[in-house]
Amino acid sequence: AQSVTQLDSQVPVFEEAPVELRCNYSSSVSVYLFWYVQYPNQGLQLLLKYLSGSTLVKGINGFEAEFNKSQTSFHLRKPSVHISDTAEYFCAVSDSGGSNYKLTFGKGTLLTVNP
Amino acid sequence: NAGVTQTPKFQVLKTGQSMTLQCAQDMNHEYMSWYRQDPGMGLRLIHYSVGAGITDQGEVPNGYNVSRSTTEDFPLRLLSAAPSQTSVYFCASGDAGPTFGSGTRLTVV
Numbered sequence: 219a220q221s222v223t224q225l226d227s228q229v230p231v232f233e234e235a236p237v238e239l240r241c242n243y244s245s246s247v248s249v250y251l252f253w254y255v256q257y258p259n260q261g262l263q264l265l266l267k268y269l270s271g272s273t274l275v276k277g278i279n280g281f282e283a284e285f286n287k288s289q290t291s292f293h294l295r296k297p298s299v300h301i302s303d304t305a306e307y308f309c310a311v312s313d314s315g316g317s318n319y320k321l322t323f324g325k326g327t328l329l330t331v332n333p
Numbered sequence: 334n335a336g337v338t339q340t341p342k343f344q345v346l347k348t349g350q351s352m353t354l355q356c357a358q359d360m361n362h363e364y365m366s367w368y369r370q371d372p373g374m375g376l377r378l379i380h381y382s383v384g385a386g387i388t389d390q391g392e393v394p395n396g397y398n399v400s401r402s403t404t405e406d407f408p409l410r411l412l413s414a415a416p417s418q419t420s421v422y423f424c425a426s427g428d429a430g431p432t433f434g435s436g437t438r439l440t441v442v
Binding site for chain 2: 222227250252254260261262263264267269308310312318319320321322323324325326
């Protein structure tokens with residue numbers, strides 16, 4: 219079984235500040251990792267994903283994440299946030315084999331960017 | 334290219350009523366899934382399908398039924414709605430980072 223822990227349920231930051239949203243996972247098999255963003259009253263949009271290769275993954279809207287296998291982490295970072303980044307962010311994991319369409323999600327981190 | 338289309342966007346049901354949440358995708362994906370989202374719980378997998386005619390249960394399947402007669406459509410049926418099924422339901426299509434629909438917000442009173 220897999221699990222995902224998002225260490226912060228809420229993260230308030232000021233505009234133009236850097237932000238890190240933390241995600242740790244647990245799995246007995248090799249994994250794929252994902253970050254999704256959900257704007258108010260909308261569906262989930264894929265920000266970035268790690269499947270293989272370079273452990274530093276760049277996504278949309280200036281976000282990036284680093285896969286750390288030894289620490290079983292996949293933290294999301296942005297060097298300078300905007301008001302428009304206010305949203306809920308979900309970290310998710312799947313196995314890297316034949317069931318990679320089945321995601322296990324964390325409980326989400328609400329990022330609030332204040333002026 | 335519409336991606337994943339869910340209907341309706343909102344629905345209110347009385348306890349014991351049945352209904353079908355519709356999901357259609359135009360990306361020719363084999364894999365489709367249904368999730369429910371509850372406050373503070375993230376998203377949990379209800380049912381999934383690996384192709385037309387093939388479905389299986391996810392983490393929280395009780396009270397829900399699915400079928401997959403075509404590649405494009407994957408409806409979710411609530412057999413007898415209960416207040417515990419009040420939630421936002423998302424359909425997803427594809428693998429290794431599936432595409433999500435915009436959701437159906439369901440309230441059972």
